[in-house]
Amino acid sequence: MSLSPDPLSLTSAEFIAASAKSGRSRHDALAAYRAFHRAGTHQPWMAAPPPRPTRQLVDDRTVKFLIDLGGDLETESVIIPMPHRTGRFSRTLCVSSQVGCAMGCTFCETGQMGLMRHLSVREIVQQLHVARFLVEHPFADETRPTAGAFDIANIVFMGMGEPMDNLDAVLQAVRIFCDGNGPGIGCSRVTISTVGRTDGIRRLGEFIQEPGLRRVGLAVSLNAPTDEIRSSIMPINRSEPLAKLRQAMVEFPKRPTSALCAEYVLIPGVNDRLEHADQICEFLKGIRCSLNVIPYNPRRDSPWPAPDEATVDAFVARAISNGQFTKRRRTKGRTAMAACGQLGNERVRRRKFIELGTSRAAPSLRADRAL
Ligand code: SF4
Known part of the structure; x- marks a missing residue:
């Protein structure tokens, strides 16, 4: 070695x-x-050095790329352009922290794969390196290369996997992303998204006390206003119900310039009623956070369609009228299966699951629980 x-x-x-x-x-x-x-x-x-991507798919300006890990496994990452009023755009890189995921959220393609394995620090960080130096960017003439690298302004841990299940590797990757001698991504531009693992939220709260990392972002995938609905789409809610999650969010260290992000995947017939908007605003009352409404992107074999525009608009308007700061996420990359909740290799998904331990204090969720 x-x-x-x-x-x-x-x-x-x-x-x-x-x-x-x-x-x-x-x-x-x-x-x-x-x-x-x-x-x-x-x-x-x-x-x-890291390998070249084995494949890349482009949908409009969104680029999904795959990196071979050996053993018939691969990582999936997505580069999402964020347009600005000036006509320019910056790029957000959505990275994976695991191959597959043990959490089994029913609306998520990755959740249908089960957990294949954790990614190492190297396998997480190389996704940024490949995005900057090895992916062939379409529309390169509209970009602003720096020293031969394509700009990646933001990193979100919203690809395959539950970051809190592989937190040691994720936190070391964040240190490297934010290293001023390395990639130099501003720590306020790195966001870790969790399904609601409260032990992980607490550890992240400790981690951001390290020098220079105070503004690393936390996004919590809420997706439902009641335990009944949440448990029906997110198995984690059976062991970590909403009250416990809310307490962890309340206790997360407050920062003067960074708010939490509460993500809400809007699924037709499940969590899209106006009373649900009222309930979720009530849940978030007193927590400084942004509610990010994400129109559901149908996974393969999905039991639900995407929501219609009128429903999404009405839900967002209702949340805003309740005084909750609310944003709607624009859908990108849906046809390349690169949109939120759509990452996951169908061929791997059909394989038998490998049961793996998770990192510190992980609950013993089985990969196949929700299938
Ligand atoms: S939504 Fe996130 S936590 Fe849930 S199954 Fe998908 S990747 Fe895992």
Whole structure:
């Protein structure tokens, strides 16, 4: 096994320390780390560079790309353009933290795969490196390359997997993303989304006390105003009901310039009534947060269609009239199965599940529970 220092697994300080063991000076190691993350330059004495994406799909300006992990497994990541009023746009990268997911949310393609395995720090961070340096970006003439890299302004852990189930690797990946000598993504531009694992929310609250990481974002996938509805679409709610989740959200450290994000996938006939909007606003009362309404993107073999525009608009308007700061997420990448809740390899999904332990304090959810 190679002991070469790996810029995809180590912060710059860790990389410098690891390089010193093989006689590299601090100056040389730091220069190599910066060049790797800023210009994609790889030195032969480092761990191997990341592979090229095996496939990429484009839907309008949204790019989904896959990276082979060996063993017939792959990661899925999505680059989403965010247009600005000026006519320019920035890019958000949606990264995966696991192959598959154990949480079994019934509206989610990944949830139908079950958990295949956790991703390592390297496998998480390489998604950013590949997005910046190895993906062929369509419409490159409209972008603003920096030092040979394509801009990725934001990172969201909303791809395959429940980040709180693989939290040690996710937090180390966040340290690297935000390393000023590395990718240099502003920590307020990194968001970790959870299905509502309260132990993970608490650990993230401790993590953001580390220097420079205070503004890392937290998004909580709520999706229902009552335990009855939530348990019917999200098995996690049986062990972590709404009252417990709300308490964890209330206790999450307050930041002057960062609010929590409450995500609400609007599913026809399940959680889309106006009284549901009233109930969810009541639930969020007293918590400084943005309600992010996401029109459901049908997964394969979905029992529900996408909601119609009028229903989405009425739900959002009702939440706003209740005084809740509310945004509607625009749908992107639906035809490439790159939209929210649509990641997951159908071929892998048909395979037998491998049962794996989850990281610290994980409840023993089985991958096939909700299937
Ligand atoms: S919504 Fe998130 S937590 Fe739920 S099954 Fe999908 S990937 Fe897992």
